[in-house]
Structures are given as structure tokens and as C-alpha cells.
Amino acid sequence: MAKKYNICLDVGGTKVLGAIFNENDEIIYRLKKRSKSGGEGSQDVEKVIVSVVEEMIKESGIDKKELNAIASCAPGVIDQDKGIVVFTPNLPWRNYDIRASMEKKFGVPFYVGNDVNLGVLGEYKFGAAKGYKNIVGFFVGTGMGGGLILNGELFTGNQFKGAEYGHMILDPEGPLCNCGQRGCLEAFSSKQGMSAYIRQQVARGRKTMMAEHVVDGVFRSKPLKKALKEKDEVATEAVDRACHYLAVATGNMINTISPDLVIYGGGVIEAVGDVFLKKILAEVDRYCMPQIRNTVDIKIAELGDDSILYGDLALIKGL
């Protein structure tokens, strides 16, 4: 690699997180900006991305001529080969050629991939999943994302639409999910799923510290940590239920893939991963075959909020 710096971005429904990596794959500068999701066109979200990149270059003081490439994730279906955002549920891009637009703007190669795919790739190349070959990743955030490494390569399925086992149905009569199905893993075990449970209990007149934290159907992870620590009953029940279904889904994926690693990441895990891991481990053996279970490690991610940024870097470097 001739040039020193890579800029990596984590674009979510409500924020853009940016980092500059140096030639030793170390993060030397960071920036986070809020973006509004919802009604805006592709250009509006992109404006935030562009301003993050420009501001990072300016504020970090790096030489722009030493910029090697830029990479980003987006939630949804991303054609990694063509650099096109095919479909995102939470952002206004549809078949949007973000590569063409960004390469025109910055004059360096631009890469893009699915957020959780890149999070798992980041953990695989730089984090807790190094050295494994078949990896099932669950990323627990607002939604429930999946990412698969199979035979040592990121597996994206037909037309980059694979690894959506966040929408695996675990109870065909279960609660309605955002995706339109009933009883998906996401409907039980994501922040949205847990929030729905909490709101239900509040509606029944129960008290919980989490009541005030559920905004627009989702809570932030920090108050959950506090609520669990203080043994808030409703919060504990929501987490128990989330972990129960995540254990079933983990068992199903162990039986389906025979991975050598299952890894949990994302915002909820970053905050309360130890609690989740303990509860899942207490149950998961019941939901998969012992001959397969005995060759799987189960861990939490170690790069935290940076998993995706490292995945971007892996994408740039062709790792």
C-alpha cells in the first residue's frame, strides 16, 4: 500500500461514526456525528458522510495526498462488488451507486458493505474471531444482524442478501416484527424486541427504571446496564426473554452450520455482553446437538463499537 491512511465509516440509522487508520492499522483520529433517519433523500445522508470525512481530514491534519481509500458500511443489502446500496430499511437509499458518488468527490477508491457482515469480518481479521474458520455472528442492536464467515471467507449469499437469521422465526405465532413476519429472533432479542416487552409491562401498570428510556420504540444500552445492575424486574425479564430466544437461535445456527465460533457483538453486547453471554451459555446446550456443540466456541466481540470500522479496513485491504 503506497499511501498511509484509510478512512473507515460506520453509517447507522441515526449516526455516522468515522475513524482514520494509519499504516499500522491503528486508529489515530475519530469523529461521530448524528444524522437524522427518515424522510431525507440519499444525498442528505451522504452529506453527513462527506462532512465527517472532510472534517476528519482537516482536523486530524493528515496529508490528503496520503489518503489511500475510504470504506463504509450501511445497514441493508449492499452489492459489495459494485459498491451499490441496493436496499436499506432505515436509510433512504435504493439502488444507489454510492461508490461512484464518493470516488468522484474524494478521488480515492471507495468500498461499501453490509454493517453486520463487516462487523463480523472486523472481529475475524482483527478481533476475537481471529484464527477461526466458520463463524456465526449475531449483532444485537436496534435490530438483530447476522454475519457469516464460511471456510475462511465472508459469506454473503445470493445477491448479497444472506445472513438474515435475525429474522429466523422461532415462534410462528409470536410477536409481530418490523419485517412483517411473526416471532422472529429480532422481535424478541433486539432492543426493539426488548423495548416492546418493557412497554407491554408498563402498560400493565408495572414499574421499571426503563420506562422513561424507551423512545421511538428503542432504549439506549447504558440505562439497561444500570437497570440490570439494580435488579430492575422488568428489565431483567426482558433480557431473560431476549437471551432465551438468542440461545435457541444460536442452537439452530450451530446445528445448521457447525461453526467453530459463535460471536455476539453490537451495542447491547458492548454494554451488557457479560450478562448476555452467561445467560445464553446456561441454556444453549439444550438447543443444539451435543456432538456439534462440543466443537464450537462461544464468545463476545472484543472490538466493541469499532468492529465495523475494522471490517471496513479489512474490505479495503482485501483481507
Place this chain on the structure above:
Amino acid sequence: MAKKYNICLDVGGTKVLGAIFNENDEIIYRLKKRSKSGGEGSQDVEKVIVSVVEEMIKESGIDKKELNAIASCAPGVIDQDKGIVVFTPNLPWRNYDIRASMEKKFGVPFYVGNDVNLGVLGEYKFGAAKGYKNIVGFFVGTGMGGGLILNGELFTGNQFKGAEYGHMILDPEGPLCNCGQRGCLEAFSSKQGMSAYIRQQVARGRKTMMAEHVVDGVFRSKPLKKALKEKDEVATEAVDRACHYLAVATGNMINTISPDLVIYGGGVIEAVGDVFLKKILAEVDRYCMPQIRNTVDIKIAELGDDSILYGDLALIKGL
């Protein structure tokens, strides 16, 4: 390939099916023998296999010097690379080096793989799945087997234990499965699962043509075809329930993999595949994401009872 003939075997819990393929990949001779499952040691099952091979060579009149290789499947965990049967639930082999034994006996290369893996491989190389790249196979028989082709290659997972989504849990409080879990796909949709439902209804005093056909917990597929044709109520309910859960599992696998093909094979499909396919297609859209569903074909196998034999052949030829 210097030599003309390949012998391919399908070893199940209660039978050994054999075929000789000529240099044009055509079956020129067939033989089927019953074997008893249960108490025998590895040698006893192997005796049946050996006798099938010997009898086929003798009766077909082929020149033994023109025998290129022999291949077989077995149900269970098979180390395809080493030719070792690691574990079979229905046969008495544990870490058995069948390759060494058979190569010593016949003096030609011997290959072995998991039955449903090879069935899907057979359909992929010679049958209804030709030309697809990411394939999810469900084989409906006494149990419920899975086989995956990913990125154009047979995917076997860590230590050849993958593709056991026949034991995907669809209802954690559901009926007990042979594997020890509750509410597996197999417990609803295999012959064993359907038989359990039929026995339950008979115990409740309901009449069904299938009552007499459930022997040792399993019926044969032909009477099921007749019962469905004659609109036997209990048989129809058992099949409806089987197809409902198979539709849910199909949706889950579509979301998980984003395959370009889902294919159903095995004895039940050979007999009543048209009924199964119609019922599954009527339901499956509810259980997967429309953006993923719209790039998946759903078919039944076309090689019937020969799927596995053709998979053996693909294994021999390194296809």
C-alpha cells in the same frame, strides 16, 4: 478416467442400494438388499455392503479390472477427506475407517460422505439443481436431512458436522425429537414426526388408513400417497402440519443463506412431492423476507431414489 465402471452405494438404516455406472454416467445395473439396523457391529453392516458389491460385479458381468472406484453414503457424521464414519445414529459405526477396510477388500479407491449431503450434491451435478450456486436441500425421509451447496461447493462445516437444520427448533415447547431436543423440524415434518401425529390421533379414537402402516414408529411412503388420494383426514392433517413447519424452516433457511435454490428430496418427496411442494409454496412467503424470497427457486428433486447414487458418483469424479 482410465477405467470404465463406478459402483455407487446408498447405505441407509435398513437397506443397501447399489448401482453400477458406465463411462457415460449411466446406471447399467442395480441391486437392493435389506440390512438389519440395531445391534450388529460395524462388520455386519459392512458384510451386506460387500455382498452387494460382489453380487453386482458378478451378476452384471462387468470386467472387474475395469472397476474405477466405489463410493457410498452413510447417515451421520462422515469425515469425507479421511474416509471415516465418525458417528451414525442408526448404524453401529463409531470412528470406523471404512475406506481402509473397503480399499483392502476391493483394491480400488473408496469414497464416503453423508447421505443427504451426497443427495444434494447428486441433484446439483446431475439433477434438478444443476446451474445453481447456493442451494439449500431438505431430504424428507425417516428423519429430516439437510445438505448445503454454497458458492458452488458442498459445504460441510466444522468437522463435517454441518447442515443439520433438520434439527432446527421451531417451537421450544414442541414435541420431543429423537435427538433429545424439543420442537425440531424433524419432530414435525419427517416420517417419524408425521407418524407420531398419526399415532396420537389413533389413540384418541380416530380412524385412519395409516394406522396399520405405522410400524416401529415409521410408515412407508406408498400408503401415504394412497391415503392422501383418498382424502384420509388424519393423514391429510399430518401432512398439513409437516408442510407448515417445513415452510417455516424453508423461510428461515432462505433468510439465513439467501440461496438461489431450495430443493426437497428423499423418500416422502419421491412419493408425494407434488402435494408437499404445493402446500409449502402456499405458505412460505409468510416466513421469509420478500426481497430475499424473490430470487429463490423452490423445486423438488428429479433423480428420486438415485440422488445419493449420483452424489457418490460426483464424489468419485471430484465434481
